Amino acid sequence: MNPAYRAWGRFVVRHRWLVILGTLVVTALAVMGLKKYVRVDNSIEAFASTKDGDVQALLEQFRDDFGRDDAFLVLIEGDVFSLNYLKKLDQLHKELAGLNMEIPSLGQRKRDRDLARGRTPVARYVPPPRPSKVEPAKDEFADFDDMDADMANTANGDTEGWGDEAGGSIVDEVISVINVRRTRGVDGTLDVGDWMDPFPTTEAEARALGTEMKADSTLVGRVLGQAGDLSALVVRTHFMAEEDSNRLNTAISEILTKYEGPDFRTHTAGLPALGAQLNELMLSDMQGLFGYGLLLLLGTMFFLFRHPLGAFSPLLVVAVSAIWAFALAAVLGMPFTMMSNILPAFFICVGVADSVHIISVYRQMRADGLSNDDAIADAIGSSGVPVFYTSLTTVMGLLSFEFASVEAIGEMGRTGGLGVALAWVNTLTLLPALLTFNKKSLMGLKAAQGSDRLDAYVKHAVGLSGAPRGRALTLAVSSVIAVVALYFASTLRVWHNPLSWVPPEKxxxxxxxxxxxxxxxxxxxxxxxxxxxxxxxxxxxxxxxxxxxxxxxxxxxxxxxxxxxxxxxxxxxxxxxxxxxxxxxxxxxxxxxxxxxxxxxxxxxxxxxxxxxxxxxxxxxxxxxxxxxxxxxxxxxxxxxxxxxxxxxxxxxxxxxxxxxxxxxxxxxxxxxTTVSALIGDLLSSFGVAFVVITLIMIVLLRDLKLGLVAMVPNLLPIAMILGFMGMANIPIDMANLMIASIALGIAVDDTIHFLHHFKVHYDEHGSVEDGIAYSVKHCGRALVLTSIILAAGFFVYLAATMYSLQRFGLLIGLTVIFALLADIYLTPALLRLTYKDRVAKARS
Amino acid sequence: MSTRIRAHWLLGSLCLLTAPALAVAPGETDAAKIMAAVQARPEGNRTKSRVLMMVKDSAGRERKRVVQSRAIDFPEGRKQMMLFESPADVRNTGLLSVDYDDGKKDDDQWLYLPSLRKSTRIAAGDKSGSFMGTDLTFADMTTQDPRDYAYKMLDANASEGGEACWLIEARPNNDKTATETGYVKTELCVSKDKLMPLRIKAWVKEGKKLKFIKFDDIQKLNGIWVVKKILAQTKRGDEVESKTIIAIQEVAFDQPDVKMEDFNQRRLEQGL
Structure with missing residues (x-):
């Protein structure tokens, strides 16, 4: 029992209205800040490496010189050189070329967004010098300075933008068989024009043109299918933010629907369309499943704690912390990216797990006959230290993503770190304040409760290594599992293909x-x-x-x-x-x-x-x-x-x-x-740093070098197991799951900290290994299993996702939770029995 | 079609913007009448000129070209011969253009490439396309038919650099003109004194761009107002996509050595 945390618990109990009011005020400010400053950056560039400045600078140079390098690609199946098809294509071409909609971010590039966020944009590419015979002349273009100044002063005002004027197109160019260039020499005349100028008027003319066009190698594979049963429209727009690009994709799809028919079957591809459709699928999955996951969590917690406070309080802690964290990140100029999607999962892991541990101790204290206020203070006093260390290790794990060369991952780490730190604050303030409203409930625990099946199972698992034979068996099985897992983990391959995330029928x-x-x-x-x-x-x-x-x-x-x-x-x-x-x-x-x-x-x-x-x-x-x-x-x-x-x-x-x-x-x-391979290396170094830092934290927490090092064994085994599982199930490492090892470490460490902290407290006091283990089981064994059930259930919901990437993510995190639990209730006691011996109890300080 | 445009262009500052005294009072408020007067001015003849074209893109890259030109009127329109003076690798490349007044008749253009040792006829192109990579289009160079536009007086008492002018909006009244020019509308600041545009702002349909054209360094030569410098820039949002300067370095009218018999393919292949 930590006296400082206990005193804090008492303070919160006494000032519960102040705490609740303070939380409400800060949350209201956070919501306002979030509304004002939130920015979404789902652009593909957000995931490009910033480490290799040359690669980025070259891309920016390309865009300076030639505009956008990607385009929407509309594919249309049908009898391309039938007159009917060509007429429809001509209409569609014109409609797409004239496409107009309000695009707030038109012209905006990553460089603009970087500047807006106060970030230094990538350095310009410096081309090698080129000899020039022309002496540098005076800047003739200086005349434009006057022109710009004049324009700013013109009486009719608007010199920038189109004002209220309608009718312009946001499309830079549309290229299809309708307008693709034809350069020819006929009767001594050089004619650079469109293939379809003049447009064919008869079926025979259209067919004849088709024969010529199919023979032109510059057209086939670009705007014309190899077999002549498909043509393509390349729609290139100006730069815009990803959310606007998504809207544009919807607008294009709506136009295509009007033309769709058995002889004119349309499809959209190209990088912007692919990005938009992936976003759409992911968003729809995330919205649906996150809601279901939350409901499931709520239901499970209600079932376990049998009281609204027990069910809602942990989620309230998570929700308030998430709002604060995202608001603070927004105010600090960090955008919401695709990577941020995994943060709620992190917050739930930490927030729910810590809250469940505190509530579990609290209800045990209540069941032991303590008053509500004393039970709250004692629960905080008892779990405050491990909760602090679980939060600290998770924050360190998240901050280790600073080593990633992808800015979005680094920012996700910072936002996540903030969120976890704030979840810790709320676990120690909001949660106890809410628990003061509990009058009589034991939160699902009976006053004179004997052992139920759950307790029996935990006792059995922990006790398995009690006898030397069981201990040897546990260690041997763990070693075999580790070897097998490492073998399969070594077969893991890096293979990033966003298309493989989508069911083939999409x-x-x-x-x-x-x-x-x-x-x-x-x-x-x-x-x-x-x-x-x-x-x-x-x-x-x-x-x-x-x-x-x-x-x-x-x-x-x-x-x-x-x-x-x-x-x-x-x-x-x-x-x-x-x-x-x-x-x-x-x-x-x-x-x-x-x-x-x-x-x-x-x-x-x-x-x-x-x-x-x-x-x-x-x-x-x-x-x-x-x-x-x-x-x-x-x-x-x-x-x-x-x-x-x-x-x-x-x-x-x-x-x-x-x-x-x-x-x-x-x-x-x-x-x-090309960033992906580099990213794997980055994340390995992030993981390495996190591992070392977390080991040091464990040593500090436990104030014991040996115990700190022993603790890392059950921390590492679940990671080896999950990576081995990925290797065995042929799940490759890609952008959607490459942080799995770090998340696994975060989850595994939390369980171990709770278990070892309680063990250490008791062992230091009484010197008995068995009693220490029993004490730990009593104080956190049940909570460990409960949090694991809650979290695994919450993540397994993602198995119902449409996107394979989310299914895999949910499966892997869910399994990690289970593996971490198994490691802590089987392996940790075995290791403790192996490395610690009973000794005389030292005097209580 | 394109030849006529090019012929007008090279003499752009001369024929497009010359301003004889026409019967439009400074107090006139009928925009169509003013524009008809602007468009209906006579053109200089037997002209020799030297023109510098400079383009600068958004990345600050520049390109310069110098052409020498001669132009002469003939009963059906105008003929023009121009020769690249620089850069060195295209020196002596030449263009001969025949611009027919009858808009229905396709203009003619021949290109002489010294390496081919013969001239080649070039087919008509797209009017809304960029003229030789500048910010001006072929349509910018051609004389527009006032009947193709709906004019609106925005401000009868505007001023431009201290000079009294009319601010007039011109909006194509048919699809053909809108497609040919590529503009949704234009705003012209027309000098009351010189009866010529001092500034044009155009709304470019493709890409929702804006184009600004300024006529600068206007001088009176042989009693004719001549624009010696045209500044044009294309903007999209806040970004300037490109800038063009067309500077008339030398110009002379009624030159006796500009003769009709010199405007043919044979002469093109010999150079000016």
């Missing part, structure tokens, strides 16, 4: 599969090409090297599947080759990079004069930088490693001369997915 999964099988794919990688020579990216040597690299890239075969994954590439090469052919009267042998620098420069002039808008997406105005977009089949994250190596080998092979150009792979999908 439209998003089907659309991506369709893009893979019938089109060139729904995923993209970009190459950022910086010309370092005199002619920049118009250098004929670069064009020739790119042509070789293009062939090389198209030949890439994924080692895991043996499939060719690159469906198409788009770059300046297309412009050069098309224009060259067109200027040579359409002769196919001229569909190539020209031989000389002069010809190359002139071809660019010809194209620029005909259709410069297409060039904007392919090279910068000063011809210093270009891009190549590689469309490829959907790959799981770790497959990007070999692909990157292949790309870099190709770049080194075909363009060894850095004075001509330097080329880097980039793009959102690329940056995000």
């Amino acid at each position: 439209s998003v999964a089907q659309a991506v599969m369709m893009a893979d099988t019938k089109l060139g794919g729904a995923s993209q990688i970009q190459l950022l090409v910086r010309g370092t020579g005199e002619y920049g990216v118009k250098d004929v040597r670069l064009a020739k090297a790119l042509a070789q690299l293009d062939v090389y890239i198209r030949g890439y075969v994924d080692a895991k599947t043996g499939d060719k994954v690159v469906g198409n590439t788009i770059s300046l090469l297309d412009v050069l080759r098309e224009t060259n052919r067109a200027l040579h009267n359409g002769q196919h042998e001229h569909y190539r990079v020209p031989d000389t620098q002069e010809e190359t420069s002139h071809l660019f002039v010809a194209f620029e004069n005909s259709d410069p808008s297409d060039l904007k997406r392919l090279m910068t105005i000063d011809a210093s930088t270009a891009q190549m977009t590689i469309t490829l089949k959907w790959l799981e994250a770790t497959s990007y490693g070999p692909l990157t190596e292949y790309l870099e080998a190709g770049i080194a092979k075909f363009l060894p001369d850095k004075t001509v150009a330097v080329i880097h792979p980039t793009g959102s999908a690329y940056v995000l997915l």
Whole structure:
């Protein structure tokens, strides 16, 4: 019994109204703060690594130069070159191109959000120097300063934004077979126009056009399916926040519904659509299941404690703490991300578990005949120390995520740490204040209760290692389990594929599969090409090297599947080759990079004069930088490693001369997915730090080096078991579950702390190992089982989720809870009996 | 179509913005009448000019081009020849444009690439597209038919840099014009004195952008007002996507060596 905590318990009991009023006031302020400052950042970039600044800077550079690197991809199955299909497609194309809705975050990028949050955005990519014959001139563009100042002073006011004006489109471009570029030379005329201009008027014209288009390799795999039974609309918008992108996805889906028919079957793919649909599924799962989980928790606690105070108080502690934590995080500029979704689970683990431990001791005290106020004070005095240490270890575990290179994970750790610390505060203030309202209830415990089945089971489990044979058996079985678990844990693989989280019958999964099988794919990688020579990216040597690299890239075969994954590439090469052919009267042998620098420069002039808008997406105005977009089949994250190596080998092979150009792979999908492998390493180091810190805390708590080290054995076994289970069940480590080891550690440590704290208190006082174990079982054995049942039930609810990732998460956490309990009631007593001997009791201090 | 636009463009500061004295009183409030007067001005002839085009993107990258141009009127419209002077790798690349007044007739354009050693005809393009990567479109360069617009006087007593002007809103009254220009509407600040726009603000439909054009450094040459510098910038929200400066470095009218017989493919292939 800790006197300080006991005194605190008494203080709260005496000032319960002050505590409740204070909690209400702070909660009201928190709700107001939350409303004012909360920001959701579910953007894909939030999960990109911040550690590799170059990778981020390259992506930002790409966006500076070429705009958004991803696009919505609408796939339409049907007889593409029937007149009816083309007419419908034409209408749909126009409707999507004219799509207008209020997008508050239009133009907003991660860099803007970083700046708004007071964060330093990624450093700009510094390209290698390029020789220039032109002397730097005075800044002619300084004239615009006056213009900007004038605009700010114009009498008619609004110079920014569209004001109330309606009619504009938020879409940057829509590309489909309707408007895709056709560069041709007919009768000595260079004609850069649309394939469907003029639009076919008869079935025969449409079919004839189809035959020509299907023969064009730049269209097939990009806007046209390989078999001609599918075409695609690429819808590219300006930058926007993820929530607006989700709304846009809904708006696109609503438009598609109007056109849907047996001969015109629509699907949406592309990174923004995939992200939106994953978000939608996850949100709907989380909303439903979190509610059910909460109800189940409430029901279980009501059943166990038989009183509204027993059922509601722990949840109230969790809810108030969560509101405070999220509000404080919002005020501190930390956004709510996909990662934050797991925080309620953390808060429930800590808040509910601590409350249940205190209520269990409290009702035991009541049953022992203490008054309500004394029982509360004694319960706080008895459990205050272990509750503090369980909270502290969990906070440390969460703060260890600071080592992760993904900002969202670091922020989740900080918010989580805050929440757990606040849950500790509320467990020691709000909970005892609420318990003062209990008049007579023993919270499910009978005054003269004998042992029930639960007690009998705990006693049996703890007593199993009482005899030497049982002890040996327990240790042997634990060792075997550990070895087997470690073996299977060693077979764990990193395999991150968000598509595998979704049941295959879901439209998003089907659309991506369709893009893979019938089109060139729904995923993209970009190459950022910086010309370092005199002619920049118009250098004929670069064009020739790119042509070789293009062939090389198209030949890439994924080692895991043996499939060719690159469906198409788009770059300046297309412009050069098309224009060259067109200027040579359409002769196919001229569909190539020209031989000389002069010809190359002139071809660019010809194209620029005909259709410069297409060039904007392919090279910068000063011809210093270009891009190549590689469309490829959907790959799981770790497959990007070999692909990157292949790309870099190709770049080194075909363009060894850095004075001509330097080329880097980039793009959102690329940056995000290459982060995953690095992240695993980060989290291992986070886990390592947490493990060391928690071990030290255990040693400090128990004031005993030996006991502190012994304690880590039952802490580690559940982690080995859960990782082994994952290996055995072939559940890979991915972004959805990579924090499982840290969560497992948090859960396991909490159980161990409660058990060992009570043991230590008694052992120090009386010197008897068996009595110490019995004392611990009496004070927390039942509570350990109860919290485990409550938490496991709460998490197993996630098995009913639609998304496989949530099902796995619920299953793994639920199992961890059970494994941690088993380790503490079987292994911990065995270890204590093995390492401690009875001794003379020391004087009570 | 596009040739006519280009012909007008190179002489943009000359033909589009010259301002002879027309019968519109400073107190006039009929926006359509004012715009008809602005559009109906006569154009200079036998012109030689040297034009610098500069574009700067949002990342601060710049591109410069210098072209030399000659233009001449003929009964059906206007012919223009221009030659790239810089950058060096496109020097001597030339364009010949024939711009027909009859809007129904497609304009003609030939491009001469020295490496091909022959000129190639270029088909008409999209009017709402960017002109050679600048912030101006082909449609910006062409003379607009006032009948295609609904005009509204926003402020008959506006001023621009201390100069009295009319602030007029022009909104396309048919889909064809709206599609061709790419604008939902434009606001023009028209000088009462010079009868020429001093500033234009355009609402660009695609991408919900705004375009601002300012006519600067206006000088009187041979009795004609000439804009020596055009500043244009395209904004989306707060972000400036790109800026363009078109500076007329040299200009001269009624040049005797600008002769009709020089405006043909053969002469294009020989250079100016």
